[in-house]
Amino acid sequence: MTAMPKWADAVLVPLISLLIAFFISGLVILAIGEDPIAAMKLMVTGALGSTYGWGYTLYYATNFIFTGLAVSVAFQAGLFNIGGEGQATLGGLGVAMACLFIPWPHWSLALVAAVFASALFGAAWAAIPAYLQAKRGSHVVITTIMFNFIASALLVYLLVNVLRPEGALDSASARFGDAMRLPRLNDILALVGIPFNNRNPANISLLIALASCVGVWLLMWRTRLGYQLRAFGKSEKASVYAGINPVRMTMYAMLISGGLSGMMAINTVMGEAGRLLLNSVEGAGFIGIAVALMGRSHPVGVLLAALLFGFLYQGGAELALWTSIPRELIIVIQALVILFTGALDDMVRRPVAGLFLLMKKGKA
């Protein structure tokens, strides 16, 4: 295994997995009588061929960066946080609380408040499973997924009974004030003179997501806490022997993870919809797991994997728009990519590692 150079581990293996996934997707498209080459072209031009496509791709990618980072931080500490969905739901509630009830004079102030509120709510939602894991040994996988359902029920209750404006048909909160509209990506790029399509939801949250990537990298690889978290994740017993407090590590990892998941809501709730919707998370919490696995829990990997999934989402939308490929099949294509890059990663990794080992022996 050690024979494999770093670039092969980080780039070559995911790339081969991806190609296999696309090849099998092509067979599936062929089987229902559509042209796979044309479909692929449509996905690429639709998602990356115009600033309009890029806007949507980046919008989806922003969500996946947050949830991918969230899963990877917990993963580094040896915890499998699959509650991103619920934590992001609560993050949305935090954003709504910050935006609905305080008349901020300017979006920048509202944004700061929303970042804090979303991170706080998301972290609080992760804190309970974290505490149960740390103190009682209740497995975090079970508790976080149960908390997803509780979050969903809580949101429905609040949106149907409390936050919904009287007489409205839609189970959604009232609109946030116009002052709280976040600048879209085209507004930001216009400042530096780059023309960008204005009919897409990509917004300033993308910059916060990128900053979070840097922040997570600094935290995990440049601070004492990051070192402790990673040591704890590698071996709990050894880290305890080294004087690291396991209860504290579990809490820290989950709080950071929940906070990052919650911050996803800035993009969807504040950046896109401008109000709290029933299903604004839409599975991004779960996609975050695939993104973290594929990105090997490193911020750079997470960023690239998030872009790939953003491409798949927007490309899938274009397929739905311009072909008669049913939407279930688009989900199949997305699922194949997750399957090959996440779950079946080892299937590709072993032969590639073996190949490098052979090459090394040949040289020696």
Next chain:
Amino acid sequence: MSLMKHFAAATASIALTAGAAVADPALIFDLGGKFDKSFNESAYEGAQRWAKETGGSYKELEMQSEAQREQFVRRMAETGANPIVVMSFSNIETLNTVAPDFPDTKFVLIDGVVDQPNVRSVMFAEHEGSYLVGMLAAMASKSDTVGFIGGMDIPLIRQFGCGYAQGVKAVTPDATVIANMTGNTGAAWNDPVKGGELAKSQISQGADVIFAAAGGTGMGVLQAAADADILSIGVDSNQNHLHPGKVLTSMLKRVDNAVYAAFKAGEAVETGHVNMDLAAEGVGYALDENNEALITEEMKAAVDAAAAKIASGELAVHDYYTDNTCPAVSF
């Protein structure tokens, strides 16, 4: 003769240009998907009926995520489709944003109200139709206990349940209405197993007629009721045939008619508010050969009398949307 030819040629050329100018209508389904056994599927059937009758073609799209709402409606409008039928109240905000950008395109919103000059807002009076099936349920019930099983707990489904409970209480004031919702996520629309379990639980509490307003989940309710040899009530389309003799009736919500009418009117479709209530035959109850043995003459007479009163405005069914409360049942 030559004049005739001239006329013929003129009409032919008019027909041709008219053919080229008439745009295809379009139908955009909501997140539930085209084949949801309920709301969206009913719209699909209406569009299919129009396509078969006229031989015309139409465009269709299925939304997959919240972010696609605006994207899909906008892209569809850019293709020149007209009119564009958009499903569900979830798209009220979508049309408020998109419709002003396409003043020459007509939009039809089903189940929601949008005040734009080029939007036709179609609302159904679910509470009125549910009131009628509630009356039938109460008259068919021997235990004076009836059930209601909703899909996802949203105001629309409470509107169904509230009308139903009022109908039940109008016939038997001290009847018990057991109301359950299947869940709090979108999955609640398609969970027949849980629907069946809820039905069994209601049966064990004495319910002998159960109304399912729950999309695909309702299939499990109807099955469980048929297995336990009690009656059930279907929803949206006529579901009497699913278990002949076991489905008391179905509460009809004619989404298909609304889509069909919009497609048929084409670009000339009238905008403004359309209330598909009992008077407009937008809602009602189903009576066919599968349930004629279950609905006696008296029952039919009582319900038809109430329907006439509601249609004339003499009898008002409480509308859950007006104050978010229901006098007849608590959810």
